[in-house]
């Protein structure tokens with residue numbers, strides 16, 4: 155590893171801006187957005203009409219320090235902490251090198267807003283070279299996450315018609331409620347096996363199965379059986395591939411960060427990266443093919459074919475079969491851990507804050523009743539449930555940072571940032587700024603409640619689903635799964651800390667995850 159650090163360090167020192175001529179300030183700007191240095195330029199180092207500074211003048215950790223932080227001090231598990239540390243040390247905008255990549259980090263609400271509001275028609279999130287390379291190696295298509303440009307625009311315009319708006323996903327309330335009914339049964343069964351009759355250990359395991367079952371029900375229009383006592387083998391294989399993908403997070407980061415020419419010397423990261431993807435694709439192909447066979451049978455019998463997202467994709471023929479496989483694979487990857495970790499954090503926060511839990515419960519009972527099974531139409535009647543999710547994602551944004559590659563020269567914070575620069579938007583750091591959220595460290599869901607119809611509680615300091623045309627396409631699915639489950643959990647149980655519930659810390663493991671398992675007591679309401 156030391157040799158790797160030395161080699162990368164030497165290459166970066168020799169070529170501080172790989173692939174970009176003039177990145178460190180040399181070369182004339184091609185075009186700056188009309189928003190320019192003055193608009194919302196809260197963090198500018200040299201305000202006013204002065205010419206923007208070049209990147210050479212931007213502060214930031216040195217290459218060697220950054221490599222040490224990430225590769226030797228396990229910085230990959232502390233991405234969220236490092237954001238805050240660098241924000242304190244270097245200010246709201248700073249530069250760093252990560253492997254062969256040069257990154258400008260932005261840890262300021264107004265600058266983040268400036269970047270995202272200025273996006274073009276097909277924003278690029280990050281260099282997806284390693285994802286794209288795997289796909290072309292195996293003859294597979296890219297999906298929404300890995301695609302760029304025209305290809306992305308085409309797929310996004312097809313998928314957005316079916317799942318982007320709350321009303322599109324409201325129709326899945328019935329299916330989601332069936333999954334919730336199974337989860338509640340499972341909780342009763344786990345409680346009955348516990349010594350105290352109440353404690354469920356490692357709730358993320360439970361919510362992982364719920365999220366996988368829930369999102370697969372919507373994406374594949376079929377049940378996987380994750381919440382039963384015997385999980386089918388193909389699902390077990392998938393879970394293994396998924397955990398390989400995440401446990402290999404660091405490895406897959408290395409797979410992207412390690413240049414190709416180093417692969418013969420360090421083959422494992424790339425090999426494991428491909429193995430994990432093979433498993434994820436295989437699972438999607440099995441379920442997509444099953445659905446396709448079903449539809450063919452129905453058509454042969456002369457029946458009218460009706461269905462959800464996948465059926466629509468087959469019948470409309472707007473995407474090729476390879477594109478359907480790729481999108482189902484990438485959406486499933488994006489839709490399971492994100493939802494399950496968010497649920498784990500929400501339940502943890504409710505257990506630790508009984509007074510908040512009681513207020514949310516009272517609102518549910520008052521506006522929906524003690525046993526009414528809610529649908530999407532009921533969610534606006536319990537604004538505190540929505541506020542709870544927003545506050546959970548503010549404190550524990552499952553994606554602590556996001557990325558954009560600039561598509562034209564930009565002036566941000568008084569610096570000229572050339573087209574093609576990788577930006578890191580530090581959402582975790584901005585979520586904990588008192589200026590953005592008074593008493594930011596405190597869990598106060600009510601901060602998200604609207605005072606009146608005209609009041610909008612938007613805040614670029616916390617945008618856990620991203621923003622704009624490339625924001626999370628599964629947001630409404632995740633919200634439906636989480637809102638409906640939280641309502642029913644609180645209708646059935648009072649959630650309490652167990653004697654084992656300690657303060658749980660966050661660590662970055664690809665996503666912002668609990669560093670320790672969370673155990674809680676589900677106490678029956680009646």
Ligand code: HEM
Pocket residue numbers: 279298299310369484485486488489490492493496547552553556557617618619620621622623624625626627628629631632
């Ligand atoms: C709590 C749950 C979730 C959170 C916090 C979350 C967050 C995010 C974020 C921050 C992005 C990047 C947005 C941007 O670049 O502006 C994203 C993208 C994406 N998410 Fe989610 N997500 C969640 C659940 C889901 C679910 C359930 C699905 C699928 C059903 C999903 C599918 C996707 C896809 C496909 C993209 C890429 C979109 C594109 O590039 O066009 N996500 N998500």
